[in-house]
Amino acid sequence: MSGAALLTEEEQALSVDVLAExxxxxxxxxxxxxxxxxxxxIELHVPEVNMIPKQDAMRFTxxxxxxxxxIFVIQEFSGEINGEALLFFSEKESLNLLNGxxxxxxxxxxxxxxxxxxxLLDLTNVAVSGVLYVLSNMLDVxxxxxxxxxxxxxxxxxxKDTMLLENADDMVLFLTISFTVVKRNSKxxxxxxxxxxxxxxxxDRIKMRLGI
Amino acid sequence: MALNYIxxxxxxxARYFIKSALKDIDPDAIIHEASSGEKxxxxxxxxxxxxxxxxxxxxxxxxxxxxxxxxxxxxxxAKIALITGxxxxxxxxxxxxMGVAYLQKAIGPNEVVSFVVSLRNFFEGACV
Numbered sequence: 001m002s003g004a005a006l007l008t009e010e011e012q013a014l015s016v017d018v019l020a021e022x023x024x025x026x027x028x029x030x031x032x033x034x035x036x037x038x039x040x041x042i043e044l045h046v047p048e049v050n051m052i053p054k055q056d057a058m059r060f061t062x063x064x065x066x067x068x069x070x071i072f073v074i075q076e077f078s079g080e081i082n083g084e085a086l087l088f089f090s091e092k093e094s095l096n097l098l099n100g101x102x103x104x105x106x107x108x109x110x111x112x113x114x115x116x117x118x119x120l121l122d123l124t125n126v127a128v129s130g131v132l133y134v135l136s137n138m139l140d141v142x143x144x145x146x147x148x149x150x151x152x153x154x155x156x157x158x159x160k161d162t163m164l165l166e167n168a169d170d171m172v173l174f175l176t177i178s179f180t181v182v183k184r185n186s187k188x189x190x191x192x193x194x195x196x197x198x199x200x201x202x203x204d205r206i207k208m209r210l211g212i
Numbered sequence: 213m214a215l216n217y218i219x220x221x222x223x224x225x226a227r228y229f230i231k232s233a234l235k236d237i238d239p240d241a242i243i244h245e246a247s248s249g250e251k252x253x254x255x256x257x258x259x260x261x262x263x264x265x266x267x268x269x270x271x272x273x274x275x276x277x278x279x280x281x282x283x284x285x286x287x288x289x290a291k292i293a294l295i296t297g298x299x300x301x302x303x304x305x306x307x308x309x310m311g312v313a314y315l316q317k318a319i320g321p322n323e324v325v326s327f328v329v330s331l332r333n334f335f336e337g338a339c340v
Contacts, residue, residue: 014224021223024269025319028298041302046222046271134297137320138225209321210228 007203012051015203019173020049022138026131031179033126038101041182048176051199057172071112073124075148077132080141081201085128091152094120100181117150124148139205218255220246220275221267221295229318230265230295233328237335249273253281261287263335267317268296268303276303279312293334 007015027044035042069091076084089097091112098119099108109116125148136143217234221227227245234241244259246252248271255261264282266275273281279292293313296303307314313334318327 017224021225024223025297025317028269028296032298032301035302044269046269134319137322140321206225210225 007199011203012199014206015199016049016051016173018138018202018206019135020047022135023047023049023131023175023177026134027127027177027179029134030127030130034101034123038181039103040100042179043182044179045177050174052172052174054172057174069112069152069154071117071120072151073120073148074151075124075128076146077128077143078146079136079143080205081135081143085124085131087124087127089120097123097181112152117152121148121150139202139209141205214240214242215262216242216244216259217263217265218244218246218252218261219265220249220252220270220278222247222270223267226267226317229324229327233318233324233331234265236328237332249275249278252278256282256285256287262291264292265315265331266292266294268294268298276306276310279307279310283310283312290337293331 024044024047027047031042031044071089071091071094073087074084075087076082094112094116095109098116101119101123102108125145128148129145132143132145135141215238217238219227219230219234221230224247227247231243231245234243244255244261246255249266250271250273252264252266253273256264264279264287266278268275275294275296279294282292283289289311290313293315294303294307295315295317297317297319304314315330315334316323316327318324
């Protein structure tokens, strides 16, 4: 049975609320740092956070199939709550994001290669670590992150390599985070975050924290 | 007489902590909760609100836009605080330009005390 299925609707809503808030605050800090580095104002839009059936999450990947080339960045975390952040971008979105963060005068990136992969891994590491830092502080839990790995290529090949959502619960946490680098009007969307079998543990920690 | 407060944040968890801090300071507080900027404006139309505690990053209108609208409607700027977890220079500048207070949200258990202090300072007019 999945961790999420053990929770009532209300408990699930509160758990999702806490994750959304940690995402908001964690990414807020990260984006502020990126804004300083890139010298551009970055607007973080309110993240959308939902628990959805795994099949619905898989259907979302149709968008990626249309984009053909895609980049998946996967980062595991462990501790009192275990899970995996799985971010994906179309090639166009990833270049758009990275170009937005370049300083004025720096040469624009036109294709995804090793340098861009390193930039995206760094960015993911900083973003996921920022979110988990806030979550661990909010709930007073210990969390460790592994280094992220990156897969790049045709969507159908990547899907096989990464065994997308294979270990996920029946319900997965599905996030859409978008932000705009104002100076260059470049937008990026990051998606997916799946706490494996962790929703019940998460809710227990929330109850302890709220004293309920 | 009990004072009326609006606590606006799209996160239930965040509202819980702000309410809890508020009750520490003013046990008789009448707290109106809002999960969006639109709800803040709706509540303020129908109630005599003494203090506004607004999260910045909410569904449109966000906290900054709501604060501007409230000021335009004649609400005293000293009665409005923007509460956020983001240490953004840009947001701080916007808050300063409007003349409203800008308070850091408590994230972890260790930050609750400092949040209560900054909230108390705000109510006493010390951090505007």
